[in-house]
Amino acid sequence: MRLLVASLLLLFVCSSGLALQIQCYQCEEMTHDCSTPEFIVNCTVNVQDMCQKEVLVKDDGIHYRKSCASSGACLIASSGYQQFCTGKLNSVCITCCNTPLCNGPRRKKLPPPSAAMAPNTLQHPVFSLSLLLLLDSIFC
Template identity: 75%
Template sequence: MKECMSAALQIQCYQCEDVRQDDCTSPEFIVNCTVNVQDMCQKEELVMEDGIHYRKSCASSGACLIASSGYQQFCTGKLNSVCITCCNTALCNGPRHKRRAASHACAAPSISHYITSLLGLMLLYLCLH
């Protein structure tokens, strides 16, 4: 039963602390986030004199939203810039994608996130009964 529950609402993210230049997206940086607690991936990019430093981790949506909105004014892309982004799909804090309209604030959970959550709850219910 425990195996069935752990598959319910778990996301995988890249996790690293203060990695310079390399954006830590190789397989050894992949972690399983805490089930039903850490539902987002977080990425911090700090522009320093010696290059861009990355921090990536699992996060709860509440903590990630607060952090990203709190640092939004410091996300300039210039020296000492700090950008924090949040996302809610597997390994979404990985490599940069081609820029569309860049938004550094955390996006609200998408409808697919709610559907995935609902399916996870349904799976959990079926596992328990």
């Protein structure tokens, strides 16, 4: 029974966003957007907590660099290149983000969720924790 409770607790931790590993796209100097499954990597746990995307405008077209990064290094790099992000020749734009595969192509905006939709219980930590405590008291 304790194994069941421990498993549910682990599920709660993973679903609540406390897992500290992120997946990003990774490529070097590609002339295409390299946002396909073969370029997905698992970033280093507790070290690389962001995805970084560099877009370089060169004579021969747009080049992409994508990678995992630590938040400090990424934010410093992106702020340092802000003045060079013009979209013109020799432009360099560096962006940072912290959700899985966020350094891929821009996603289309989704319509707001309907009020009639049932909430995802794993997204509600208080409900999940209450459920775990109830199961623990019932089965232990």
